[in-house]
Amino acid sequence: MGNKLMGNKIIIFNPRSANAKHRLPNTIIQVGAAIHGKYEYILVDGNKENNPWDVIFKHFSTGEFKYFCLTAMPGPQLKQAIPYAKKIKELFPESINIWGGYFASNQYKVCMNSGYVDYIINGPGDNTFPKLLDVLENKSDEKLSLIRNLIFKNDAGEIIQTVKEALLDQDSLPPYPYEYFNTFYPLESYLAKTFMGRKTFAYHSSMGCPFTCSFCAVVPIYNAKWKAKAATTIYKDVSFFKEKYNIDAVEFHDNNFFTSKKRVLEFSNLVLNDNIQWWGEGRIDTINKYSDDDLKLMRKAGCRMMFLGAETGNDEVLKQMNKGGTQSGQMIKDFVLRMKNVDIIPELSFVLGLPGPDEKKVYEQILWDINFIREIKAINPHAEIIIYLYSPVPTEGSELYQQIIDAGFSFPETLEEWIEPSWEKFDLRKNPLTPWLKPYMIDKIQNFETVLNGYYPTTSDFRIKGYKKWILKTVSGYRFKYGWYKFPYEIKVLHKIWKYRQPEIEGFYSE
Ligand code: B12
Ligand code: SF4
Numbered sequence: 001m002g003n004k005l006m007g008n009k010i011i012i013f014n015p016r017s018a019n020a021k022h023r024l025p026n027t028i029i030q031v032g033a034a035i036h037g038k039y040e041y042i043l044v045d046g047n048k049e050n051n052p053w054d055v056i057f058k059h060f061s062t063g064e065f066k067y068f069c070l071t072a073m074p075g076p077q078l079k080q081a082i083p084y085a086k087k088i089k090e091l092f093p094e095s096i097n098i099w100g101g102y103f104a105s106n107q108y109k110v111c112m113n114s115g116y117v118d119y120i121i122n123g124p125g126d127n128t129f130p131k132l133l134d135v136l137e138n139k140s141d142e143k144l145s146l147i148r149n150l151i152f153k154n155d156a157g158e159i160i161q162t163v164k165e166a167l168l169d170q171d172s173l174p175p176y177p178y179e180y181f182n183t184f185y186p187l188e189s190y191l192a193k194t195f196m197g198r199k200t201f202a203y204h205s206s207m208g209c210p211f212t213c214s215f216c217a218v219v220p221i222y223n224a225k226w227k228a229k230a231a232t233t234i235y236k237d238v239s240f241f242k243e244k245y246n247i248d249a250v251e252f253h254d255n256n257f258f259t260s261k262k263r264v265l266e267f268s269n270l271v272l273n274d275n276i277q278w279w280g281e282g283r284i285d286t287i288n289k290y291s292d293d294d295l296k297l298m299r300k301a302g303c304r305m306m307f308l309g310a311e312t313g314n315d316e317v318l319k320q321m322n323k324g325g326t327q328s329g330q331m332i333k334d335f336v337l338r339m340k341n342v343d344i345i346p347e348l349s350f351v352l353g354l355p356g357p358d359e360k361k362v363y364e365q366i367l368w369d370i371n372f373i374r375e376i377k378a379i380n381p382h383a384e385i386i387i388y389l390y391s392p393v394p395t396e397g398s399e400l401y402q403q404i405i406d407a408g409f410s411f412p413e414t415l416e417e418w419i420e421p422s423w424e425k426f427d428l429r430k431n432p433l434t435p436w437l438k439p440y441m442i443d444k445i446q447n448f449e450t451v452l453n454g455y456y457p458t459t460s461d462f463r464i465k466g467y468k469k470w471i472l473k474t475v476s477g478y479r480f481k482y483g484w485y486k487f488p489y490e491i492k493v494l495h496k497i498w499k500y501r502q503p504e505i506e507g508f509y510s511e
Contacts, residue, residue: 069099
């Protein structure tokens, strides 16, 4: 017999996602906004608690809580999400576990079959979450199957995935309950010092993405839909944080911040004289359509760096990735030069290790990409390079997904398997367990990455400067020049001593 629950309060939990200074957990704040004033809820940020389980358990032990809701990306967040949800269900069998976020939506079968995840919010939760609660609390007699963006099991035990809701007008969503959040964790403590400024604010201004790259986890959830807040709304929120907390930098966490040139330029004009540096993610072919004057305006308005999915310089592989748009290898080269001229740092992410017709071809492509990255660095040494190993996402129906299934790849069949160390590395896109990628290929990529990060340490880890940068560059220089990547232990030791932080795992270094 488990413990009895009387109340219907809600815990919204953000499992630990990083070890150092943390970003504002916008996901749980927006999920809270959806039910603010309608249901009683508390927010628990696993990043800020030494032992979040104690906090969660203490609350549930009062008998006042019924709903344990969490968000999770694949990767380290699962290390808390999975065991906590399991334990809550064991200890409080009447509790209801609701999951949302990229992991649960994309891996919904393994979640629903775990026996302890009751409902999944499949995409935006702004309408779905309150509607689901209304049904569960008998405040509405709407059928679950009619609530959009929901996954649940029906009485026959079948998994039901309801239809997707059109993306909502982002400007009319309820405001973030920042003040309420502040009663749990001081907002101030999330405004970290980064390479852009003393106090960096994390903001999310649009949902989805209009493209359908076949390696990307955004695609199965948003199906090429994108909707954004207006520039004036963004500016209003940024100004509020500037006035109240004196922020001087913003990280835009949108999947594709630069989709609408009109919006970006309008925001740039608004923020022009505010002395705020900013960063966002975008596509090369989209931004390449901006004129030099547009880019100069953005730079003047504080755009310091852009994260761009370069993926590969090989046009055939770009097709295999279904990158869409008009991106090509030549465009990437031209673009990094343009960025150099307007003084915006392009942060290019590459995806290496896609499946190929045979082992030789897979390896040749890796060597080709390494060479391409070297060419990019020669054109614009300030270009930052992020290297991911291709980790499949279940974009069912895409040609690439079919290729990986044919090559013998499969996802774990239980949630517990997802937290085994090898799958955690898979999530971090550092060791993808894909059968076509042989250990010597992974070594090659990782050794190259170490040498590259030695010779060109990221600007975003602002501690690596002066003599540290000089030593790293000197030690790595001959290796980079002659292409000797094997066993770069001396560089690894230096990275370890200085706790070099690669931005792709835990975000920019901050303090
Ligand atoms: C900020 C961020 C981080 C931060 C985390 C900060 C934090 N607060 O904890 C950091 C930098 C640490 C991080 C790390 C990683 N991240 Co990350 N991250 C993001 C990012 C940019 C923004 C998340 C966000 O705030 N969204 C804003 C909110 C409002 O939107 P949302 O999360 O979608 O939430 C809505 C719905 O999904 C739904 N919902 C979501 N959860 C829940 C829960 C409940 C209960 C309900 C009701 C509803 C609900 O309702 C919300 C409101 O509508 C997203 C991309 C993106 N634009 O979302 C990537 C993203 C989620 N990350 C991703 C990845 C892969 C990672 C990493 C694994 C990195 C890597 N090496 O590739 C790591 C590892 C994570 C870890 N350590 O566990 C991927 C996930 C893709 C996938 N394969 O599933 C994304 C989508 C980026 C991408 N395009 O590839 N990340
Ligand atoms: S453009 Fe970026 S966010 Fe959009 S589908 Fe492609 S990889 Fe994903």
